[in-house]
Amino acid sequence: PRVCMLLCRAVKWGPVVFIAAIIGWSYYAYVVAMSISSAETVIETIVFLLLYHPILVLFLWSYYQAVYTKVLSPPREFFLSQSEWQRLEAETNQNIQKEQLDNFARKLPIQNRTGTGFPRYCEVCKCVKPDRCHHCSVCSLCVLKMDHHCPWVNNCVGFHNYKYFVLFLGYSLLYCLYIALSSLKYFITFWSSDGHRNGPQYHVLFLFFVSVMFGVSLVTLFGY
Numbered sequence: 001p002r003v004c005m006l007l008c009r010a011v012k013w014g015p016v017v018f019i020a021a022i023i024g025w026s027y028y029a030y031v032v033a034m035s036i037s038s039a040e041t042v043i044e045t046i047v048f049l050l051l052y053h054p055i056l057v058l059f060l061w062s063y064y065q066a067v068y069t070k071v072l073s074p075p076r077e078f079f080l081s082q083s084e085w086q087r088l089e090a091e092t093n094q095n096i097q098k099e100q101l102d103n104f105a106r107k108l109p110i111q112n113r114t115g116t117g118f119p120r121y122c123e124v125c126k127c128v129k130p131d132r133c134h135h136c137s138v139c140s141l142c143v144l145k146m147d148h149h150c151p152w153v154n155n156c157v158g159f160h161n162y163k164y165f166v167l168f169l170g171y172s173l174l175y176c177l178y179i180a181l182s183s184l185k186y187f188i189t190f191w192s193s194d195g196h197r198n199g200p201q202y203h204v205l206f207l208f209f210v211s212v213m214f215g216v217s218l219v220t221l222f223g224y
Contacts (some may be wrong), residue, residue, distance in 0.1 A: 012138075012151070012154050013154055015151045015152045015154065016067060016152070016153065016154050019063070019152060022210070022214075023056075023059075023060070026179065026207060026210070026211070027056070028203070029203040029204065029206070029207040030048075030052060030179055030183070030207060031049065031052070032200070033199075033200035033201075033203035033204055033207070034048070034183055034186060034200070034203070034204045034207065035048040035049055035052070037200040038186055038200055038201065038204060048182060051178065051182075052178065052179075052182075055171065055174055055175050055178055056175065058167075058171045058174075059168070059171040059172055059174075059175045062164050062167035062168040062170075062171050063153070063168050063171075063172070065161065065164035065167075065168075066150075066153045066155065066157075066161050066164040066165045066167075066168045067153045067154060067155055068155075069155070069160050069161040069164060070160060071136075071139055071141065071143055071155065071156050071158065071160055072143070072144045072158065072159055072160040073125070073141050073142055073143065073144065074125075074127050074128075074129065074130050074133055074142055074144060077108065078108060078127045078128050078129070078130060079125070079126060079127040080104060080126050080127065080128070084100075084104065085126040087100070088100050088101070088121075089123070094116075097118070098116075098117065098118050101118055101119045101121055101128065102119065104119075104128060105119040105128045108128060108130075109130070110128065110129075110130055110131055111131055112131045112132070120133075122135050122142050124140070124142075125141060125142045127142060129142055130144060132144075132145045132146070133145065133146060134146040136149050136156050138156075139155075139156050143156045143158040143159075143160075144158055144159040144160070145158045145159035145162065146158040147162065147165075150165070153165065153168070166222075169218060169221060169222040170222060172214070172218055173215060173218040173219060173222050175211075176211045176212070176214045176215035176218060177211075177215055179207060179208075179211040180208060180211040180212050180215055183204055183207055183208045183211070184208065186201075186204050186208075187204060187205060187208040190204060190205055191205060
């Protein structure tokens with residue numbers, strides 16, 4: 001039903017909305033709560049903001065590209081015509097099926113085959129899969145050089161956006177490390193103070209915790 005499809009589509013965007021909300025809150029916490037409200041000198045405020053915004057722009061740009069770069073499917077010559085795939089799938093003899101696929105794939109630049117020697121064929125997309133191409137059940141198509149389907153970008157990571165995905169991991173790690181290091185002094189000051197803490201100070205405390213938490217997980221993922 002259309003309602004279920006719309007609901008599933010909305011749920012798949014949930015992690016992206018969550019990341020966007022975290023980025024929006026971290027901007028307020030770092031720029032307003034820490035750099036403007038808590039910084040001790042005007043020079044310190046200027047330095048914080050001048051270093052922060054280029055990292056933020058690179059982070060957002062790479063994340064946007066990883067999310068919205070269109071998935072690349074195999075070229076047209078890898079797809080069987082309707083008569084070809086109907087004849088292939090109607091055939092019950094595996095040797096004849098293999099012969100039909102071999103004839104079709106003879107001029108295609110593929111080396112990988114199945115364990116039984118068949119050219120890798122996608123029964124959903126009706127195509128011979130290029131090397132390192134896999135069918136994504138979430139995107140419902142074959143993806144060139146597919147690595148995995150990442151829920152945090154609501155997109156497949158493959159030939160089309162692998163560079164942007166690695167840049168996204170690198171810049172997000174840099175973003176977290178910069179925030180954690182630059183807010184460490186204020187975190188120690190606010191954490192050790194015995195007096196009443198105001199709203200901006202609580203934002204700075206949570207900002208440090210969140211940046212360290214995401215930074216630790218990103219170190220592992222980016223290193224891998």
